[in-house]
Amino acid sequence: MLTFIGMGLWDEKDISLKGVEAARSADVVCVEFYTSKLVGTEIKKIEELIGREIRVLDRGDLEDNSKSLIEEAKKKNIAVLVPGDPMVATTHSAMRIEAERMGVRTKIIHGASIISAVCGLTGLHNYRFGKSASVAYPYGKPSRTPVNVVKQNWSIDAHTLLFLDLHPEPMLIPTAVEILREAGLDNCYAVGVARAGSDEPVVKCDTLEKLGKYDFGGGLHVLVVLAALHFMEYECLKTFASAPPEIEGLVE
Amino acid sequence: MLTFIGMGLWDEKDISLKGVEAARSADVVCVEFYTSKLVGTEIKKIEELIGREIRVLDRGDLEDNSKSLIEEAKKKNIAVLVPGDPMVATTHSAMRIEAERMGVRTKIIHGASIISAVCGLTGLHNYRFGKSASVAYPYGKPSRTPVNVVKQNWSIDAHTLLFLDLHPEPMLIPTAVEILREAGLDNCYAVGVARAGSDEPVVKCDTLEKLGKYDFGGGLHVLVVLAALHFMEYECLKTFASAPPEIEGLVE
Numbered sequence: 356m357l358t359f360i361g362m363g364l365w366d367e368k369d370i371s372l373k374g375v376e377a378a379r380s381a382d383v384v385c386v387e388f389y390t391s392k393l394v395g396t397e398i399k400k401i402e403e404l405i406g407r408e409i410r411v412l413d414r415g416d417l418e419d420n421s422k423s424l425i426e427e428a429k430k431k432n433i434a435v436l437v438p439g440d441p442m443v444a445t446t447h448s449a450m451r452i453e454a455e456r457m458g459v460r461t462k463i464i465h466g467a468s469i470i471s472a473v474c475g476l477t478g479l480h481n482y483r484f485g486k487s488a489s490v491a492y493p494y495g496k497p498s499r500t501p502v503n504v505v506k507q508n509w510s511i512d513a514h515t516l517l518f519l520d521l522h523p524e525p526m527l528i529p530t531a532v533e534i535l536r537e538a539g540l541d542n543c544y545a546v547g548v549a550r551a552g553s554d555e556p557v558v559k560c561d562t563l564e565k566l567g568k569y570d571f572g573g574g575l576h577v578l579v580v581l582a583a584l585h586f587m588e589y590e591c592l593k594t595f596a597s598a599p600p601e602i603e604g605l606v607e
Numbered sequence: 608m609l610t611f612i613g614m615g616l617w618d619e620k621d622i623s624l625k626g627v628e629a630a631r632s633a634d635v636v637c638v639e640f641y642t643s644k645l646v647g648t649e650i651k652k653i654e655e656l657i658g659r660e661i662r663v664l665d666r667g668d669l670e671d672n673s674k675s676l677i678e679e680a681k682k683k684n685i686a687v688l689v690p691g692d693p694m695v696a697t698t699h700s701a702m703r704i705e706a707e708r709m710g711v712r713t714k715i716i717h718g719a720s721i722i723s724a725v726c727g728l729t730g731l732h733n734y735r736f737g738k739s740a741s742v743a744y745p746y747g748k749p750s751r752t753p754v755n756v757v758k759q760n761w762s763i764d765a766h767t768l769l770f771l772d773l774h775p776e777p778m779l780i781p782t783a784v785e786i787l788r789e790a791g792l793d794n795c796y797a798v799g800v801a802r803a804g805s806d807e808p809v810v811k812c813d814t815l816e817k818l819g820k821y822d823f824g825g826g827l828h829v830l831v832v833l834a835a836l837h838f839m840e841y842e843c844l845k846t847f848a849s850a851p852p853e854i855e856g857l858v859e
Binding site: 359361363364366367368369370371372373375376404439440441442443445447448449451452455456463465466467468470471472474475476478480481482483484485486487488489504507508510511513551552587590591594595 | 611613615616618619620621622623624625627628656691692693694695697699700701703704707708715717718719720722723724726727728730732733734735736737738739740741756759760762763765803804839842843846847
């Protein structure tokens with residue numbers, strides 16, 4: 356059996372009680388920090404919490420060599436600890452299909468994810484978010500995908516959550532802003548969120564250009580590109596994200 | 608200080624370690640089951656876990672009379688336990704703005720939410736979901752909002768997560784299907800999800816019409832109306848949601 360356990364957003368204490376119990380009772384406990392990171396903790400602390408040694412999986416273990424872990428899960432209960440909520444990363448669902456095909460049962464224990472946390476931190480309404488996208492480090496020309504997604508979302512009056520690339524290192528907002536502007540996104544308002552789930556998250560709303568110069572501190576960072584605002588969203592952004600007064604112009 | 612603590616999806620063990628610690632050290636602990644429910648538990652079990660009596664807030668405490676709780680939070684540390692992830696419900700962000708205006712600091716401890724869990728359970732990719740919407744019990748003519756949102760999302764090739772009304776009682780999929788069909792939605796494929804976060808979630812993909820006749824068991828229920836599918840999403844729906852073979856036709 357293969358149990359994917361969400362660890363939530365920031366440190367080792369963001370895992371649920373159910374998740375800790377499942378990890379403690381598994382035969383083997385693995386963790387992967389390839390699809391996301393838990394910036395506020397380290398392996399040693401997680402090992403202390405679970406009370407045992409933890410195997411760290413790399414990209415290869417999750418993708419090309421995932422069969423060997425699944426093979427092992429035919430005989431043992433294997434817990435895979437994952438930052439955020441499992442399966443939001445497509446890597447996990449590919450692994451889960453492979454497991455079920457090989458006759459290995461799978462289970463998910465959910466954790467907090469940035470895709471809901473961003474609503475709480477910004478005050479933006481969940482039902483006003485459209486598709487999300489990722490801003491990748493450019494190899495050659497920057498990908499137009501995130502900008503196209505923002506434009507698609509604008510066509511239905513929806514905000515866009517942008518995840519920032521994690522490899523080779525977590526991308527910060529200034530770099531993301533530069534890439535987005537180069538790909539043709541400009542003259543718009545956005546909200547930057549840093550260190551969601553920590554005791555000191557930073558949430559700041561401004562023009563995309565100005566966010567590129569704002570000091571958000573360390574990662575992880577995400578960006579939300581805004582569409583039109585509900586009046587309550589506007590109130591929240593003023594209160595929680597020091598939004599400039601002119602965003603009142605975005606209120607429908 | 609007012610701390611909103613997410614309890615996750617199903618029972619009292621879905622809260623994070625951080626959430627339990629914060630509730631245990633608060634002066635007053637409240638819980639609200641107005642914006643959502645934790646079907647797998649009861650107040651008594653939550654009280655045993657936290658080790659103290661818990662005050663149950665009703666709609667009035669959260670909305671019209673929210674000032675009295677906030678006034679109390681000027682002098683005491685008040686923890687508000689909330690199903691799912693706090694602030695996904697707009698009721699919470701309204702309360703949070705009110706608190707900050709009255710000079711009361713607020714904090715959020717995140718929990719697992721159906722909006723990320725639905726990706727794990729169905730295998731649908733988070734970045735392919737558009738706006739979400741709610742299916743409300745009709746008073747007179749059914750609202751066209753959810754159907755309009757589905758159509759907006761289709762225009763950008765995005766799936767739609769539909770929350771089902773909770774009042775006066777949690778709506779189940781057959782009722783939601785009836786309301787949606789009456790509002791003009793038909794000839795489409797959807798996925799029903801029941802009891803996310805429990806040990807026995809049910810996930811079933813079929814035509815909207817057929818889902819209306821499927822036995823999902825008890826609540827809570829949500830529905831995802833499908834747009835075009837990525838090949839991996841198709842594979843997941845076949846494996847995890849007993850999708851009928853003809854959904855291959857939805858693959859882009």
